[in-house]
Amino acid sequence: MVAPPDSTDDADDAEDTHADEPGGTGNPTATDTDVLRAEALHYAADGVPVLADVSLTLREGEILAVTGPPGSGKTALLRCLAGQVVPDSGKVWFRGSPVHPLGAAARERLRRDHFGWVGTQPQLVPELTAWENTALPLLLRGVRPRAARAAATDWLARLDVGHRARSRPAALNRTERQRVAVARALAARPAVLFADDPVAGLHSADRALVLRTLLSAARSHAVPVVLASHAPETATLADRALGLVDGRATGAPAVTCGPARPAGSGRAGRADGADGADGAGRSGGPGGSDDSEGKTTCSLSV
Ligand SMILES: Nc1ncnc2c1ncn2[C@@H]1O[C@H](COP(=O)(O)OP(=O)(O)OP(=O)(O)O)[C@@H](O)[C@H]1O
Numbered sequence: 001m002v003a004p005p006d007s008t009d010d011a012d013d014a015e016d017t018h019a020d021e022p023g024g025t026g027n028p029t030a031t032d033t034d035v036l037r038a039e040a041l042h043y044a045a046d047g048v049p050v051l052a053d054v055s056l057t058l059r060e061g062e063i064l065a066v067t068g069p070p071g072s073g074k075t076a077l078l079r080c081l082a083g084q085v086v087p088d089s090g091k092v093w094f095r096g097s098p099v100h101p102l103g104a105a106a107r108e109r110l111r112r113d114h115f116g117w118v119g120t121q122p123q124l125v126p127e128l129t130a131w132e133n134t135a136l137p138l139l140l141r142g143v144r145p146r147a148a149r150a151a152a153t154d155w156l157a158r159l160d161v162g163h164r165a166r167s168r169p170a171a172l173n174r175t176e177r178q179r180v181a182v183a184r185a186l187a188a189r190p191a192v193l194f195a196d197d198p199v200a201g202l203h204s205a206d207r208a209l210v211l212r213t214l215l216s217a218a219r220s221h222a223v224p225v226v227l228a229s230h231a232p233e234t235a236t237l238a239d240r241a242l243g244l245v246d247g248r249a250t251g252a253p254a255v256t257c258g259p260a261r262p263a264g265s266g267r268a269g270r271a272d273g274a275d276g277a278d279g280a281g282r283s284g285g286p287g288g289s290d291d292s293e294g295k296t297t298c299s300l301s302v
Pocket residue numbers: 045046048049050068069070071072073074075076077197230
């Protein structure tokens with residue numbers, strides 16, 4: 001169990017915009033099983049409204065899909081949740097501790113120590129080999145080089161790119177680079193993995209495979225995931241889903257193909273908690289078997 005984020009004030013915490021808000025230092029509604037909670041997020045970029053009144057919860061071990069068309073605000077939402085940007089209003093909690101009042105340095109530590117991120121582009125360091133890229137977050141956390149290398153090598157093997165451990169990114173194909181990026185994000189055993197349309201740029205034959213590999217690796221290690229995708233059917237791989245349109249939550253997205261969930265469990269539940277205590281409809285819990293396998297009855301056309 002990781003510690004909540006360090007809320008120590010930093011001299012460079014110039015973005016401490018919400019620190020004096022009433023109620024900004026506690027969360028009366030978060031539950032023990034919420035790893036993340038967001039309430040009424042509003043965010044505008046360069047005067048353009050991007051998010052409007054978005055709320056959600058992410059529970060321990062859960063896969064939450066955030067789906068919506070291009071420009072609907074998925075990346076902005078993940079960035080607010082991960083502390084990359086501060087919402088204009090609204091609140092975010094990580095394991096019951098407020099993220100929104102934190103300054104830039106504290107949010108940076110939060111991301112380094114507790115969060116993993118996989119973007120649409122792999123964003124590997126070109127001068128480093130695959131294993132060195134994968135070991136990087138561990139080294140930044142102070143893990144000894146030998147242990148970091150062992151963990152990196154192990155995770156590359158789990159992501160089926162162990163044979164490329166000594167290759168630099170330029171020698172890898174796109175799918176291999178993205179697998180390395182996934183290994184890098186998971187090797188540090190993040191408390192939350194943010195995956196921002198991680199397979200959008202891949203060849204169609206590789207998309208479902210890489211996505212399933214990512215999700216099954218996360219599930220088998222009980223890493224909760226916020227998975228953004230422009231493909232509504234991605235929700236069939238998740239426990240719950242949130243649809244976004246023009247920065248507003250629409251509840252669980254319409255999925256045109258049937259999710260292979262236990263009979264009567266319905267489709268992915270709503271992410272704002274409106275479906276009750278557990279809208280997940282999943283058959284396994286955190287740390288359980290790879291229950292992502294076999295859940296989907298449609299092919300992903302992401
Ligand atoms: N820095 C910015 N300045 C101006 N507009 C922005 C900025 N960042 C995002 N936007 C706008 O906010 C909206 C949401 O962007 P965002 O990238 O979050 O959407 P998205 O759903 O992730 O899209 P995509 O699927 O194409 O990645 C878009 O209309 C985008 O143009």
